[in-house]
Amino acid sequence: MVTIKDIAEKTGFSRGTVDRALHGRPGVNPQTVRVVMQVAAEMGYKANTAGVLLAARKKPTRIGCLLPDVGNDFFRDVMNGLAAAQKELSCYGLSLTVKHLRGFDEKKHLKGIDELLEDGCTALLLTTINSRRIRERIDELIDQGIPVACINTDVPSSKRLFYVGTDYYKSGRTIAGLLSMMAKTPQKIMIFTGSFDIFGHNERIRGFLECLAENGIGHEVLCQEQTLDDNIIGYKSACALFSDHPDVTTVFIVAGGVYGVCKALVESGLPAKPHVFSFDDIPDTVRYLKDGVIDATVTQWPYDQGYQGVKRLFDAIIEKNGNTNFVPRNRNLILSPLIYIKENIRSGSDTMEAL
Amino acid sequence: MVTIKDIAEKTGFSRGTVDRALHGRPGVNPQTVRVVMQVAAEMGYKANTAGVLLAARKKPTRIGCLLPDVGNDFFRDVMNGLAAAQKELSCYGLSLTVKHLRGFDEKKHLKGIDELLEDGCTALLLTTINSRRIRERIDELIDQGIPVACINTDVPSSKRLFYVGTDYYKSGRTIAGLLSMMAKTPQKIMIFTGSFDIFGHNERIRGFLECLAENGIGHEVLCQEQTLDDNIIGYKSACALFSDHPDVTTVFIVAGGVYGVCKALVESGLPAKPHVFSFDDIPDTVRYLKDGVIDATVTQWPYDQGYQGVKRLFDAIIEKNGNTNFVPRNRNLILSPLIYIKENIRSGSDTMEAL
DNA sequence: TTGAAAGCGCTACCAT
DNA sequence: ATGGTAGCGCTTTCAA
Numbered sequence A, B: 001m002v003t004i005k006d007i008a009e010k011t012g013f014s015r016g017t018v019d020r021a022l023h024g025r026p027g028v029n030p031q032t033v034r035v036v037m038q039v040a041a042e043m044g045y046k047a048n049t050a051g052v053l054l055a056a057r058k059k060p061t062r063i064g065c066l067l068p069d070v071g072n073d074f075f076r077d078v079m080n081g082l083a084a085a086q087k088e089l090s091c092y093g094l095s096l097t098v099k100h101l102r103g104f105d106e107k108k109h110l111k112g113i114d115e116l117l118e119d120g121c122t123a124l125l126l127t128t129i130n131s132r133r134i135r136e137r138i139d140e141l142i143d144q145g146i147p148v149a150c151i152n153t154d155v156p157s158s159k160r161l162f163y164v165g166t167d168y169y170k171s172g173r174t175i176a177g178l179l180s181m182m183a184k185t186p187q188k189i190m191i192f193t194g195s196f197d198i199f200g201h202n203e204r205i206r207g208f209l210e211c212l213a214e215n216g217i218g219h220e221v222l223c224q225e226q227t228l229d230d231n232i233i234g235y236k237s238a239c240a241l242f243s244d245h246p247d248v249t250t251v252f253i254v255a256g257g258v259y260g261v262c263k264a265l266v267e268s269g270l271p272a273k274p275h276v277f278s279f280d281d282i283p284d285t286v287r288y289l290k291d292g293v294i295d296a297t298v299t300q301w302p303y304d305q306g307y308q309g310v311k312r313l314f315d316a317i318i319e320k321n322g323n324t325n326f327v328p329r330n331r332n333l334i335l336s337p338l339i340y341i342k343e344n345i346r347s348g349s350d351t352m353e354a355l
Numbered sequence C: 001t002t003g004a005a006a007g008c009g010c011t012a013c014c015a016t
Numbered sequence D: 001a002t003g004g005t006a007g008c009g010c011t012t013t014c015a016a
Helices: A004-011 A015-022 A030-043 A049-056 A075-092 A106-118 A132-143 A168-182 A199-215 A231-244 A258-268 A283-290 A302-320 B004-011 B015-022 B030-043 B049-056 B075-092 B106-118 B132-143 B168-182 B199-215 B231-244 B258-268 B283-290 B302-320
Strands: A061-067 A094-100 A123-126 A148-151 A163-166 A188-193 A220-226 A250-253 A275-279 A296-299 A333-335 A338-340 B061-067 B094-100 B123-126 B148-151 B163-166 B188-193 B220-226 B250-253 B275-279 B296-299 B333-335 B338-340
Touching: A004 A015, A004 A030, A015 A030, A049 A302, A049 B049, A049 B075, A061 A075, A061 A106, A061 A302, A075 A094, A075 A302, A075 B049, A094 A106, A094 A302, A106 A123, A106 A132, A123 A302, A132 A148, A148 A302, A163 A168, A163 A302, A168 A199, A168 A275, A168 A296, A168 B168, A188 A199, A188 A231, A220 A231, A231 A258, A250 A258, A258 A275, A258 A283, A275 A283, A283 A296, A302 A333, A338 B338, B004 B015, B004 B030, B015 B030, B049 B302, B061 B075, B061 B106, B061 B302, B075 B094, B075 B302, B094 B106, B094 B302, B106 B123, B106 B132, B123 B302, B132 B148, B148 B302, B163 B168, B163 B302, B168 B199, B168 B275, B168 B296, B188 B199, B188 B231, B220 B231, B231 B258, B250 B258, B258 B275, B258 B283, B275 B283, B283 B296, B302 B333
Parallel strands: A061 A094, A061 A123, A123 A148, A148 A163, A163 A333, A188 A220, A188 A250, A250 A275, A275 A296, B061 B094, B061 B123, B123 B148, B148 B163, B163 B333, B188 B220, B188 B250, B250 B275, B275 B296
Antiparallel strands: A296 A338, B296 B338
């Protein structure tokens, strides 16, 4: 394994100069840089992370996380993942600050970002919206040399370093695939989405409908209703809809409000139990899955979104190592949708561990 | 963050003595050990991994892997996981030696273990059989202070440090759950297992049958046949069986030989296509899944078995850090069975990345 | 049994 | 622009 010392000896420069040259730090002759880079490449130099980490103890790093988790159980496991990564990396001087928000209001998100920076965060991990203002803010930060990455919800056309999360469209298709396996006859489908304004929810519906259409059976969508991720709203509209459409054969719950919709279903006294599909595995969902109300749920690795987000961002910070004009390598992680049915769902006591 | 230096100052001993005391190294007054341990616990000492790793560069570690992967595509991804972990940890002085075996012959496995040790391996990661001889060998090694862990196939009553893999019984139940969702009428089931001598295969069948029995529909098992994980054997027996039982409605492929059985099925000209279930996602299986021959396949995180196995074993070595009479904390990782259907299977180009 | 010191690889500060 | 050096936390060797 070749070290900075080796390069120093080979080139005749001191270790300090080699370090400065390798990392594009200021105050070094461009010619020297060229020589050093050349030799480093030839010798196959790769920084020893242990050394970097040890030296980094002097200037601890703080990652700021923006999480719209208030009132949304889904983010519980994301939070667990964040905490696990923080614990694991704390000995390298990493600390985390989490800004908890409710919902996806652009102004609040922009304000949240500012507050994290004021708190002294030197890198950001965001679950936010893909709007022009947010995109511009991210690009500004990146240009200032502040690493920013996205988890759960991407801001694709921004300069964010990477995205960790699932493909919403594919998740929707997966539900359609399950339905097609279970039902060979045309279905009367009721769709409960979270919000028509949220990209991920719409993508799930699009994937679902496109895949059904490809399978060529003439299904019918009875209605599409918003729950705003709220159980009460979901309950009320579901009660009304089940009474209006007792012939429903498939219920597709795209986002939050699972408890409300399922409760309405159980109480509805429909002549035949429809197929029910949902996303994620919050406790409400797991219970209804075990009870046989929900047939299958498709999940998106919440724990790993948190854990991997922090870990990859920290890696990027270390790799960058104060190097301006340096783009860390891509660390996208697009996780496959996971299918859970009664038989393979984790029981309450399992802790789904880090990977 | 409290360091060895802090403890040294607090207790009045030198850093060297504190280190020796903390790690149970020889030649230190028992009374001193007690004091140091006490103070360390009070101050909440936790070793800084960067420091440990840096110092460890002087005595590199070599993990030996026993992998019965010859002629078994399943282990391709396990191997990829091993390689990824090795690459990631190489800068800490870790190297890997893999002993490739064919099948599960006890003598060959014992010999493989010996050869790895002769090659200078100081820790072992095994995919082996749960036999008395193997168990005893593992216990010997652990008692000698050599860390040993299992991936893919556990040796549960041995002293191995941990197991990374799936719960075979639960995987079998998962298939049964899928079948129950898809078929509401009694099925005529054909089972192709790998071998009646392999515990994991039998567990899958047991889980499958028990779960079906619980669901209370009177299914009928037409036959149970061994493929010995061989495509030709699978093909031949499947051809004969499909011709004997054209009324089959479900085909359950428990292990290898997927290509053979599916080819026979496609060529059989059965009056109605039966449901087909399999395990793992080797290329043959993925192709038949995409073609609609296989309805679903249940996988066991092969990449992660390799990656996590190495990573956790290395962690254990570092944590142990030459400390005899020290039991590293449990690092078991029991992965949930993953369900894949056409819609959520990874496409050939995705690289399912490390977690 | 314990202490002192060198060194693992890298970064940062102070001289030059 | 470059060199020299101290120090991050831990381990290990050599003395005492």
